[in-house]
Amino acid sequence: MSSIRQRMIAMGRFLPTLALGIAGGGLAYWLHMPLPWLLGAMIATTVASLAGVRLRPPSSSRKAVLVVIGVMLGSAFTPDLSGDLPLWGASLAIMLLATALMMAFSVWFSRHVAGYSLDTALYSGVPGGVSAVTLMAMDSNADLRTVGMTHAVRILILLIAIPPLLQAIGHVSLQPGGMSLAQWLWLPTLEDAAWLAAAGVAGVWLGNWLRLPNALLFGPALISAALHLTGMTQAAIPPTIIALAQVIIGVSVGVRFAGTSLLDVGYNLTMAVLQTIALLLIAILAAWGAHALTGYSLAAALLAYMPGGAPELSLVALSLGIDPAFVTSHHLLRITVLILLMPVLLNHCRRWSA
Template sequence: MNTPLTSRFIALCRFLPTLGLGLAGGAIAFQLNLPLPWLLGAMIATTIASLGGARLRSPGRGRKGVLVVIGVMLGSAFHQGLEIDVAAWSASLAIMLLATAVMMAFSVWFSRKIGGYSVETSLYAGVPGGVSAVTLMALESGADLRVVGMTHAVRILILLLAIPLALPLFGHVSMPENRTDIAHWLWLPGAMDTAWLVAAGLVGAWLGKRLRLPNALLFGPALASAALHLSGVSDAAVPPTLIALAQVLIGVSVGVRFTGTSLATVGHTLAMAVIQALGLLVIAGLAAWGAQQLAGISIAAALLAYMPGGAPELSLVALSLGIDPAFVTAHHLLRITLLVLCLPLLLKRLGQTVA
């Protein structure tokens, strides 16, 4: 009889080949000096393998741990010297909410009229974010879960692939070169700083669940870490090696979603998902341009903040590239919170309207 500990060990052993593939993909991308190498390299490698028929394993519980780490990292962006332009942030948040409504309307219309999906499938596949909550809600409806899941997975894939191309065009951002010096990768925080970071992760995860925050394992630690850093108790940073590993695991998490997907049998679904994702990227780009014109917001930060879905992925990108991660995280937290609170009523009303 397998004990819980034995089962977890077996699951870890089964995941190791997938992790190895992700690390190899990240290392190749790093050597090629690609932007966001550990994230994109792992994602591309596992996506190709999944579409090629490989039976890859999901990180499972490992992804939960990664979310906690990312949350702690995001919280460190809220330091004592952080200056927040309340008027600009408020205007940007309003623009983001308006853009989210436009994205939702476009996605539902496209899925229903162009994709030919049912009302339920169109609604759940069209929500621009909150994929975990959306999937759970879709389980209780007549929606096609394969279409819903694939649409959200393709959307995140397209958005992450578009980032290295879109940011230099829209935001005049120079992608940083990959650092190869050993000292950078071997750096570790001191014992006290490590203790503070671990405490922020554990307390934040507990607090996030008690407060029933959306994506509690991400935003709970982010809030705890933000309080820690804003108060000046600690200015601890997460080591680069751990950040790279988090990127690999997030990239793998995206890639393995395509396991069991046959291009021959789901070509229509994939095509519809790609076109829809590109349309949403255009809407996010226009909204980001509008935010820059109206509120003086950095168009690069606004683009990452307005992109639909993938809060852990996009917040991690903002942190990795140093593009106002506090701003980006705040926007995604507000959007996910409102989606979770309003989604049941919104889906019911939209269902009545479309029907």
Template sequence: MHDTLTTRLAALGRFLPTLALGLAGGGLAYWLEVPLPWLLGAMFATTLASLAGVRLRSPGRGRKGVLVVIGVMLGAAFTPEMSGDLTLWGASLSMMLLATAVMMAFSVWFSRRVAGHSLDTALYAGVPGGVSAVTGMALDSNADLRVVGMTHAVRILVLLVAIPPVLKAIGHVDLGSATPDPAQWLWLPGPVDSAWLAGAGVLGAWLGHRARLPNALLFGPALVSAALHLSGVTHAAIPPTLIALAQVIIGISVGVRFTGTSLARVGHTLVMATLQALCLLAIAILAAWGIHAAMGVSLPAALLAYMPGGAPELSLVALSLGIDPAFVTAHHLLRITVLILLMPVVLSACRRSSGKLWP
């Protein structure tokens, strides 16, 4: 027990400089009034440091804890007063699945024919979401894990950077109003509400693992928290300070993925991953615009829901900007579930037809 505690404290100590860098980046972005300051500021600071050769530490267990917190926060968006039209949700979920299929087909084609990767690498790098599950599955394949990991990391980076200008361009979101007033930073829920939120996190994480949910630490607490809020048991919200800290940790988690990456050595992979991500973003924008025009679904919410991957990151963005977090979370949960269930079938079909489609 003592050795375990000592090991964890040592790991925390090694992570503190990285955390300080992320907080500094987030604080600077907040001062400069950058949209999504704590997330983007921490991400930019750690990404630049990683690419410059600085050896940064991953949040490790800290990221797992943050996923639980984000899950509880997302569940709080499901309220009894929700007026979501089930027909609209059904149409949007169907469009999301169609867009996901198009993204998957394009990604694999791009990776094979343009980037020149092997079939296994193209398949795992091309999955539009579920990076943790996909990376784990790729361990038992002949895929180049470095390319798979970097492609997913670059995709999330590109998406997060693109969100503010894209939302500003469509003119449906006031990004400036999403930043809390400095006087609100010290607000905390009462002890009873805090107990409900903590219980939702602990119980949700346990149930998520027991039920083998995709991204169990995120979606397990989200489902339990949603049940508590929908039933009216609690109406507790999450303190802005905790939301900001969650953004910093998630931003750091993206940035440190580039640790040990040399621009000179992996320039081709970075360029190909960036081009692929921009094309997938274009598909998401077209799909979101289509469902908005046809059914009247909120364009910003559809855009965040259709973006390929990064469920914790994109759900947290929806929560931070107040863009229908329940809607966005439901879409990403369905996307990841379907991808994980169908991946073995997709892999088998692609390998059987590889000689015909990608000689």
């Protein structure tokens, strides 16, 4: 009973943050911004955090949203994807090579330019998997504040950079389509809702059992993908829940800057910005190379190769209809490989620098 009460209290304290995110998303939607609910919520809470406002981060609500996003991403895996799978193999290989280059540059930059310790350089340089990486960094000598800030700044810059980059690529509509009240209030049938709920519950169990990175996201995505690939269901998530998921993900990025000051952390912020710009350039070049070799969508490759934020970037792909199955698969493979290799990399680097 006490745990339920604590959750209710935590939810009550989070409501002002959520209200700010919804207001920011609503304003962005009214202004016809691209990705309005995500970017609007993120910008509003980031500005408030840097202004000194103490915002409560989402806790249980973010976990629930990750499950919802996982189920949504799985619905993008349809039976007609089989013809694209050979191209995915080549793209996945290019992505892993680009990830190795990103990791090498990040560690070099953090050590020799920013002057961070080896542990801090390794964990802040991982291009993705912020939740799992932060947990792993707790058992090391890394500066957790620097690690967290580097990842937060990276995701912030990537999300802000996505609209102009996709606009430059062309052939991608970023203008949010107007929706009627009936469309906003659309709900799935009871049968479809049951399939979606079952995918979420079974996916959480599967993700934890397999010990997947970001189990709440990728476990439901795997179960939902299996259901949709086999044609057992074609259920979709209501647009209101998709918008709310974008708001909470945007808020979860913005509140990471709570308690920070531009004056106090200016150096770390500058280093994080410079590092992110370099990684973004590597991702752009790799995506262009993959597009030239395979003919696959440049926009999808760009979202798949971006260094970090699997929930955020997968949700962007889903929201814009840019091959979310392709993007999600790349991020899942990259995070899995990085997390498995991190202990080996850390030990190797320690011996090499000794």
